[in-house]
Amino acid sequence: MKYALLVYVDEKVTQGMSEDEGKALFAGYMELTEQLKASGKLIAGDALQPAGSATSLRVKNGKCLVTDGPFAETKEQLGGFYVVEAANLDEAMDWAAKVPDAKYGTIEVRPIWDFAGGGAA
Amino acid sequence: MERVARAERTLVLAALVRRFRDVERAEDAFQDACVAALRTWPERGVPSNPAAWLLRAAGHRAVDTVRRDRHYRAIVDDLGRTAHGGAAARGVVARTGSARPRGSVGPTGTDGLAATGPTEPPDDPFELGDDRLRLVFTCCHPAIDAESRVALTLQVVCGLTAREIARAFLSDEGAMAQRLVRVKRKIRxxxxxxxxxxxERLGERLDAVLRVVYLVFNEGHQATEGPALGRADLVEESIRLARLLGELLPGEPEVLGLVSLLLTTAARRPGATGAALDAPPAPPAAQAKPAIPASDSESARASAALPPAAAYVPLEHQDRTRWDRARIDEGIALLDRALTLRRPGRYQILAxxxxxxxxxxxWSTTDWPQITALYTALLRHDPSPVVELNRILARSMIATPDAPDAPDDRTRAASAVAALARLASVPGMTRYQPYHAARASLLRRAGREDEARAAFAEAAALTRNAAERAWLETR
Structure with a gap:
């Protein structure tokens, strides 16, 4: 099974961190990424630039409506993601609990559709 | 046939879920197997091992549905590829109705089929430990919201209908059915x-399981619907599950407390030991929030005259010599063991x-001051209106004949009615049968006969259990 681990954080919390805290957070991500790689579970993963850099659009009647900003103006914003291979939800949740921002925000665990058919995604 | 299917249902279903990892598919297949049994058993006789027969038949049926889904999935994949991507494929899936792609399941990728085709289950498909316990832990997984855990266990493990579960939750039947479907799909x-x-995970997952086991017990102890009081199979099933948990976790005082609670409660229910009469459930219970349980309050039922023959008998009038002393002694011994572990909790208090x-x-020599104190302690663990209701009732029973200014029964009942009135604004409370039953008996004790009759009528109207309603209607 593939799972997306979606990292939601309050950007103010991240921005308000001291230099040491920021470094520790970054180091935590590097360590987790290495662990995931070493165990062969990492499929993808990246950090997103702040929500202020987002552009949202929808197409209505063939017209492209563009909004400056993220999809929803919520306190916690999508700040990054991993896609991991895991045997089941418990294993995916174990990885999610290791995401450094789990201490500051919310990690949403979402199974990924398997359209390829056959066995595991 | 129905009796056999009911008895074997959980066992067969649990084995099917292990094999196919899909609760909906397992339930559908079991249903089909029952239909097949109805067709063939009357002609050929009931097989020597009905559970194995049902499992084999249901297994074949489930394999067929897996194949059918694979067939659809292949079509969907083709369309999805030509349409470049998942969103388009999803649209196709929506149009083809039941052909939702079934996600793969777990490291073995098992969907009940080996790579080369369907497999037969092992010779003794039930030998691999207790599948029912696995099923309970799956139904109580923290990724499922708390209300759905209880509902799911009641349906999947205990075979209750969405309607019965909706009543236990004071919720709408249609919404409950939808919730159950959603949750089964989430599991898959x-x-x-x-x-x-x-x-390392067992402890944190335990509390949810205990709540569920207790609610299942209450459901069986005081069946919410149907002609007869109680459903011994649910009671025994919940005790079996609780005992199993006790063996698995002998160092967990709350597990021991729960086993003790179930034993001493069931022991006071002669029906469970083969006698004809039934009794009300005991310490009423503080239930899995946010549900207000389908259990009842014994004090609420307590203050009445003798009931009609062969019917519901409130605790006050039960023949205590018919209680199951062996179970009571076992329960008390377990509680003593739990208390030595010195980690109190709500099940130990209820026990x-x-x-x-x-x-x-x-009834008259019951230790009401101690019971009231225990309810007060319980409120700290579980500040629910149902616990408060029972505390009010227990307190109203404390007679202090030696004290010169002690309030008489009438006065105590009247102040309990006033205390009860403060609970009326709790959502769901005025649809909660024990609230009206409690109010009715207190009003009668307070000498407010007209109001008492009206309250008994309201309680009766909210009671679907025929024996209990008959009793309430004579009030």
């Missing part, structure tokens, strides 16, 4: 594991209340 699609949690009732020689 997010691959919630089908296992007893490893030691202590039940034990006090079980040990009392008569």
């Amino acid at each position: 699609d997010s691959a919630i594991p089908y296992e007893v949690p490893p030691p 202590a209340i039940s034990a006090l009732h079980a040990q009392a020689l008569a």
